[in-house]
Amino acid sequence: MTLLDAHLVASLGAFRLDVALTADAGEVVALLGPNGAGKTTALRVLAGLHPIAGGHIRLGGTPIEGAPPHARRIGVVFQDYLLFPHLTALDNVAFGPRCQGIRRAEARRRAGDWLARMGLADSARAKPRQLSGGQAQRVALARALAPQPTLLLLDEPLAALDARTRLDTRAHLRRHLAGHPGVTILVTHDPVDAMILADRIVIVEQGRVVQTGDAATVTRQPRTDYVARLVGLNLYRGHGAGHAVALTGGLTLTTADVVDGQAFVAFPPSAVALHPHAPTGSPRNTWPATVDGVERHGDHIRVHLTGPVETAADITPAAAADLDLALGRQLWAAVKAAETRAYPASG
Amino acid sequence: MRGASSAPTGRIPVALALPAAAGLTFLVLPLVGLLTRTPWSDLPARLAAPGVLDALRLSLGTATAATVVSVILGVPLAWLLARSSFPGRRVVRALVTLPLVLPPVVGGVALLLVFGRRGLLGGWLENAFGVTVPFSTTAVVLAEAFVAMPFLVISVEGALRAADARYEEAAATLGATPWTAFRRITLPLVLPGLAAGTVLCWARALGEFGATITFAGNFPGRTQTMPLAVYLALESDPAAAIVLSLLLLVVSVAILAGLRERWMSVP
Known part of the structure; x- marks a missing residue:
């Protein structure tokens, strides 16, 4: 079932983005492309943080392109996480449920469950600056998932981590993305992340989709120099x-x-x-x-x-x-x- | 190799040390003068004199009220200047900072022209509500707020500009309305700046003289704040003026120190 049906048209200065994107429930789609290809802009348009100049976004059949970000049933893991520095890990995760009108005690209980699922029960009371990079990434993921979004968006989720942490976190992320019932859109410039985490890869260059397919197809039959270089x-x-x-x-x-x-x-x-x-x-x-x-x-x-x-x-x-x-x-x-x-x- | 910003190696350049010492002396010497001329022997009797405590109470009360007014109106104003873009924003910012450069007496005259009996709003206020603002305690609060609010607005606007607006975006993606994001994310993030601005605002309001005496007059118990009482006493009884000054000094230092302990400590 197609859960996300989007045609994103947007401009950022002289740059123009024109990307069509569909995804089924439970599917993980990676937007892969070089720096400046427009991947992050596409993500921000989906989230409602960047104005859409044309096209549409339908989530579960409902058009949401006119809705403000807080009414979109989305979750975003930002590249640098943007954990609220004045709140504990637990209250960061509880923030989303609280915004849905759930009482503080219940929101905290759910947040505690999410942190436990991420293996972070011990860090619930820690402030973001006390967390390691890998822990912060997991808290950010828990925070994005806690309001049970239909559309989960991840912007370079592993880019801020060192090589060793990256390996562990990638495996961890893969497990949780596989369990997400909604659509997951993942933005990355790293082909390894895309191939391991995503069911389908959409390659974006200069604001356009140049190739779409599963990892095997893309690696065997690249269609642009960029993809060919990526896969060697x-x-x-x-x-x-x-x-x-x-x-x-x-x-x-x-x-x-x-x-x-x-x-x-x-x-x-x-x-x-x-x-x-x-x-x-x-x-x-x-x-x-x-x-x-x-x-x-x-x-x-x-x-x-x-x-x-x-x-x-x-x-x-x-x-x-x-x-x-x-x-x-x-x-x-x-x-x-x-x-x-x-x-x-x-x- | 040591970084330029690392701990000093012990030598302070003379070109900096001399003016710094002179500056410190310049700031501290008047306080020393105040202390040496204080009539310590009859200090308790003079403090107990009628009117002294009234003036102090009025000063603290009006300065606090003016600060409350400034926070309620100034924080949204600062947010507007820092976060939104509208035509004429630069002009608005210039207007907000105008009371900083305006002589307070001029501010007092301007307030009279608005709230006075034949002023822009004064006549209407009197006819519709029977309210006369000038030469009342309300006028003291208005005069102080007029002069002190820019300190708060500038301080909070600076803090808002320094705070990463993307936290508000993150809050929005989690389902927070703009108001919730402001209340639960932005405000806590700029709290140190808000605290500093509030203290500056309160201190400026406490010391206000020119606009107050012009707009509110000098009525003991009603509009005679400590600075006005000091000025009046200076003409008749200099020793009393010194005692009042000392009292104002001690009370302000005590309150600022207390607030600093409570709010300004960096965690």
Whole structure:
């Protein structure tokens, strides 16, 4: 059942946001995109904190785009949490229920339940400044969930945490988001957060939706350079005819998939082999390439290449030593057809 | 490497130390003069003199009433200046701070022109309600509030600007109406600024002289506050003026110290 049906049009200075978004009850949708893509603006428009210039927001069939934030049945976890500094953790969580007219004692009892569910029963009396980053994140989540919102909004919920806390909090967040009966919209620029926490990923660039799908689809078949870089793939656009895709750079790649018309070709950097001379033999996809950059990447070496197409190649340190990777060095790049993936650019 | 703001290393620049010492002397010396000239021997008798306690009671009462009026009207005004945007807001802010730069006597004259018998509101008040404001205790409160309220407005507006307005957004997403958000989130957050503004306002009201004597006159027991009593005594009985001054000084210091203990302590 579609619980959230939104078409968000808004402007912020010269920036224009135009994003359509739907979600079912219980679904967790991640808005993923680079900084400045308009993700947070979209979230603020949903919350009623930024004026909507056009479109609509229907929550459970009811239009809410004209309602003030306090009448929207929403919960927001802000990037820096915004826990009220003068209230204890318990009273922060009890604030929402209190605003719904629930008596103080009952609101506090519910808040206590929420804190216990978050594993924070011991911190109920702590003021926000006495909480660690991970604890503050959980209190913020409990506070947003306590009024039982239909729409839960999270703005970069893990961005303020250090790496170690992030890991624990991510697992914790995943558990609680899965249990939320309403719609959850999560804004993040971290693909790992999006893939772990969300059922569906909506990729936003420059105020527009560029791709939608589950994590597997998005990672296997990226549709923009941004997504390809996020998931670590080389991505090219071209024109397909059978097993051949003519790329815009002039190079034609042979692919295992059959594709006709406008198409994408993607392959991982580890599929690229580098040779000092033009290789003879099996790989049919070879092209001359120039070394443009070399960096260490975990236990392998990533080589950035220019040529008819820009390519990233991952090779072993031993192979790198044999190749003498000076900047500007001429090499040959090769990719087996079986390691490429080709898919239509439309749809 | 030590930061510039870390604990001093023991040396204070002479260029700062000398003017600082001179400034301190300048501020403290008049108080020393007051203390050395105080007629300590007949102090109890003079304090018990008729009218002294009346003036003190009137001063404390009117200053407190003027502060209450300033808080009730000034806090919403400060909120309007800090949080909303409307055409002419800069003009409004300038108007609010006008009593700060206006000589109090001029303020008193202006109040007379409004509340006097032939003033803008005075005639109407007298005809409709039979109320005459000038030269009454009410006039003392109005004169003090007129002069003292800007201190409160400026102080609270500054605190509101410093407080993060996004807390109010967070409250709204939790279902709080703007009024609830103001009452339960904004007001507690600016409480230190409100307390400081209230103390400033009260202190200014307690010391008010010019507007009071112009608008409310100098009637013992009704409009003669301590500053007026001091001024009057100075002409007939300087020793009495010193005693009154000392009393006002001790009472204000005691109240400010008490409030500081209660409200201004940083948790």
